[in-house]
Amino acid sequence: MSSRADIPEAFARPIADRLGHLAHAGTAPASDAPSIIVEADGMSLTLTLENASETVAQAHFSAPPEAPESAVLDLLCAHALGAPVREVVEHGLVFALQALRDPDAPAPVAGIVTPRNAGACFAIPLRLVAAVRREAEARFGRHADTNFFDRPYSDAWKKLDKAGKRDLLLPHIARFKADNGISDSAFELVEIDQYDRLFLVFTDEIAVWDKPVLLMKMERWLREQTGERIELFTEVVKDANRIRRL
Known part of the structure; x- marks a missing residue:
């Protein structure tokens, strides 16, 4: 688990703000619906699926409330709602990164910023997403086509x-x-x-x-x-x- 001291300046303020109103922390309500549950380094991610489809109906995570990873996972869960698991795996952490990056602060690294080089607070979420990918591919198979998911307007x-x-x-x-x-x-x-x-x-x-x-x-x-x-x-x-x- 990373600490506040590990947070790059580009994410410090947005992460602090998000930690003040986490919306998806906690365990998923008891349900007979199929779900994908993964754990890594004492943190967990639960994606409850809509019937037998790959669409995420609910998303929850478990992590220390003061941990920077909680802000990342909370935004990952927000992006997951209504999206196929594939979208969560391929773009969920990119969405979280963009939402947590302060455009007025210096970039944490030179070049293109990705979840893999953005900082320690993305390390455990990356492992959780990798576990979700393995579970989803085992359950639904590996997709050979292109992901064209685009969240519609309300x-x-x-x-x-x-x-x-x-x-x-x-x-x-x-x-x-x-x-x-x-x-x-x-x-x-x-x-x-x-x-x-x-x-x-x-x-x-x-x-x-x-x-x-x-x-x-x-x-x-x-x-x-x-x-x-x-x-x-x-x-x-x-x-x-x-x-x-x-």
């Missing part, structure tokens, strides 16, 4: 028209600007397309090299605030007088 989002989606998003965007010292005129939401992708137009106030980091930071913020899988893109504007607006 029913509430789907019922909104374009104007309703815009009204839902704009207050969050305004809060993001205020919290980050960005003027209201720095960028504008100009389009929500048929695939629910959000397109922004930036003014010269935001430097070109700052846009990618800002987009990722705001995309994460909007996902946290709305619970939806928001995707942000930059609109290419050739004529500023003909910007499409919602």
